[in-house]
Amino acid sequence: MTINWQLLMPELIVICTFVLVMILDLFDSLQKSFLAWLAIVGAAIALYVSVQMLGAGTDETQFNGMLRVDKYSLFFNVIFLVSTILTVLISMSYLGREDRRQGEYYLLILLATLGMMLMAAGNELIVVFLGLELMSLSLYILAGYFRRSMASSEAGMKYLLLGAFASGFFLYGIALIYGGAGTTNVPQIASALTADTKPPLLLAGMFLLVVGFGFKVALVPFHQWAPDVYEGAPTSIAAFISAGPKAAGFAAFFRIFMEALQSLQPEWIAVVTILAVLTMTVGNLVAIAQRNIKRMLAYSSIAHAGYVLIGLAAANKDGISSAMLYLLIYCVMNIGAFGAVILARTEDGESLMISDYAGLGFRKPLLALFMTVMLLSLAGFPPTAGFVGKFYIFRSAVEAGQIWLVIIGAINTAISAFYYLRVVVTMYMREPEEELDFLTYPGSLVFALVLAAIGVLLIGVLPSYFLNPAQISTFL
Amino acid sequence: MLIDYLPILLLLVFAVGFACINLALTHLIGPKNPTRSKLSVYESGVQPIGNTRQRFSIRFDLIAMLFIIFDIEVVFLYPWAIVFKKFTATSGSFILIEMLVFIGILFLGYLYAWKKGGLSWD
Numbered sequence: 038m039t040i041n042w043q044l045l046m047p048e049l050i051v052i053c054t055f056v057l058v059m060i061l062d063l064f065d066s067l068q069k070s071f072l073a074w075l076a077i078v079g080a081a082i083a084l085y086v087s088v089q090m091l092g093a094g095t096d097e098t099q100f101n102g103m104l105r106v107d108k109y110s111l112f113f114n115v116i117f118l119v120s121t122i123l124t125v126l127i128s129m130s131y132l133g134r135e136d137r138r139q140g141e142y143y144l145l146i147l148l149a150t151l152g153m154m155l156m157a158a159g160n161e162l163i164v165v166f167l168g169l170e171l172m173s174l175s176l177y178i179l180a181g182y183f184r185r186s187m188a189s190s191e192a193g194m195k196y197l198l199l200g201a202f203a204s205g206f207f208l209y210g211i212a213l214i215y216g217g218a219g220t221t222n223v224p225q226i227a228s229a230l231t232a233d234t235k236p237p238l239l240l241a242g243m244f245l246l247v248v249g250f251g252f253k254v255a256l257v258p259f260h261q262w263a264p265d266v267y268e269g270a271p272t273s274i275a276a277f278i279s280a281g282p283k284a285a286g287f288a289a290f291f292r293i294f295m296e297a298l299q300s301l302q303p304e305w306i307a308v309v310t311i312l313a314v315l316t317m318t319v320g321n322l323v324a325i326a327q328r329n330i331k332r333m334l335a336y337s338s339i340a341h342a343g344y345v346l347i348g349l350a351a352a353n354k355d356g357i358s359s360a361m362l363y364l365l366i367y368c369v370m371n372i373g374a375f376g377a378v379i380l381a382r383t384e385d386g387e388s389l390m391i392s393d394y395a396g397l398g399f400r401k402p403l404l405a406l407f408m409t410v411m412l413l414s415l416a417g418f419p420p421t422a423g424f425v426g427k428f429y430i431f432r433s434a435v436e437a438g439q440i441w442l443v444i445i446g447a448i449n450t451a452i453s454a455f456y457y458l459r460v461v462v463t464m465y466m467r468e469p470e471e472e473l474d475f476l477t478y479p480g481s482l483v484f485a486l487v488l489a490a491i492g493v494l495l496i497g498v499l500p501s502y503f504l505n506p507a508q509i510s511t512f513l
Numbered sequence: 514m515l516i517d518y519l520p521i522l523l524l525l526v527f528a529v530g531f532a533c534i535n536l537a538l539t540h541l542i543g544p545k546n547p548t549r550s551k552l553s554v555y556e557s558g559v560q561p562i563g564n565t566r567q568r569f570s571i572r573f574d575l576i577a578m579l580f581i582i583f584d585i586e587v588v589f590l591y592p593w594a595i596v597f598k599k600f601t602a603t604s605g606s607f608i609l610i611e612m613l614v615f616i617g618i619l620f621l622g623y624l625y626a627w628k629k630g631g632l633s634w635d
Contacts, residue, residue, distance in 0.1 A: 056618065059622075060621065062625070063625060063628045063629075
């Protein structure tokens with residue numbers, strides 16, 4: 038067996054960056070922000086290599102068919118690395134210069150990124166599980182990173198307990214699928230199931246996988262952890278959890294269900310449709326009631342997982358490719374929205390209540406502008422990327438004949454506009470109740486937000502430049 | 514097909530039933546004569562001192578975790594050493610370098626734990 042190292046370049050670059058950051062973290066004399074920039078440079082190189090490989094149309098399996106490096110996994114690598122870079126950028130000022138522990142923060146983000154890349158490339162259920170654990174374990178620690186804060190510790194603990202529970206479901210599902218199909222290799226499962234028989238073991242395994250993925254990407258009714266974790270975790274980590282890991286969960290979800298369990302399509306389409314409706318509706322309705330912006334964004338991120346599921350419920354090539362594009366857009370705009378929350382910090386800490394944003398439109402025009410662009414995109418208004426993403430997803434579902442699902446999705450979009458716009462209205466049309474001392478704008482954070490805003494508007498104006506790569510990147 | 518698993522089901526039923534019935538029987542018909550020393554906590558024959566519900570240093574967990582990591586590293590070396598001979602002719606150097614990289618990364622982790630004060634006891 039020969040190993041084609043070039044196929045693994047993005048992963049290897051992330052690993053090398055990880056080791057380098059770990060070594061340099063040992064030198065106390067070094068500025069910790071240097072480590073952050075190093076992580077960004079490493080991720081940027083990996084991003085460049087992934088884009089190059091995507092352009093070259095790589096499609097090969099590696100390690101006896103355990104990893105499949107194809108355009109699909111490379112497209113997801115782009116999503117993960119973009120969210121890693123943006124997250125590190127918004128973290129630097131948030132953690133502050135004095136934080137001596139922040140080396141491990143960047144290390145864990147890189148490790149989580151590696152886990153996500155393994156999940157997207159996993160062509161074997163065990164590799165997917167390995168990637169999932171690598172990602173989740175890093176995230177549990179990151180969610181509890183502020184160990185002096187009760188809320189952060191609680192978030193880490195809750196995430197650990199529920200995440201471990203979900204991993205158990207996932208692993209048990211793998212075991213049952215192995216029992217039904219006799220293999221854990223994705224293409225081999227597919228070929229083992231071409232017969233008309235549908236072993237009950239396999240159906241049970243499929244449902245357990247749905248539960249496991251449902252926990253990881255926060256689908257209703259498996260979403261209970263999300264608001265508490267997002268609220269308690271450091272804001273930058275809440276942004277990261279809602280972006281990259283969610284995309285990674287969907288990456289493996291799509292690959293396993295569309296390829297390995299294709300013969301069970303009628304069964305899982307029913308489940309996924311119900312979950313999509315529940316997730317969108319509950320996410321959006323509960324978001325209306327939130328007064329804390331981090332909790333509101335948590336419920337909005339649950340609702341967005343519902344929109345992405347519509348792509349899977351459509352179960353065709355267009356559905357998957359538009360879901361991929363949606364995840365890319367969602368990562369950029371959601372990290373942007375959380376970044377704007379970080380930017381709205383005051384002398385007293387973070388201003389997390391929506392009422393704190395009153396009058397920001399006049400006193401902090403730049404911040405209000407960023408926030409408005411991100412929220413409009415999350416709500417799906419036309420010149421922004423959010424509209425494009427929703428449009429393609431709904432179109433693919435119409436093509437698949439899921440008209441009702443699209444109608445429910447459209448109603449939900451209208452509901453979501455209410456609470457997104459409420460923040461905008463608060464910023465521009467309310468007088469502030471008290472004077473808050475806002476901190477000065479840190480350069481790295483503004484840089485990240487400018488990148489996110491450009492991305493959101495660019496995809497919104499020129500969607501085909503991003504949709505075409507997604508369309509040629511599906512594994513179908 | 515499922516009928517093949519019948520013996521396993523029977524075994525399960527018998528095992529669980531045997532345990533439950535025996536526990537129930539001793540509970541129901543066994544003589545009860547509790548004394549002070551019989552009711553005391555079993556501590557390998559030593560007189561128990563105080564409650565077990567005490568707080569202890571988190572360092573114990575840290576040391577235990579570090580021990581497991583490096584213990585597993587060594588356990589991993591054994592099967593590697595056994596199959597190594599078979600591949601010396603074909604790809605020996607590659608396998609050797611790969612293991613060195615593995616040990617190197619773990620050694621870095623050891624240095625990291627050391628430098629960050631994971632091994633100091635205060």
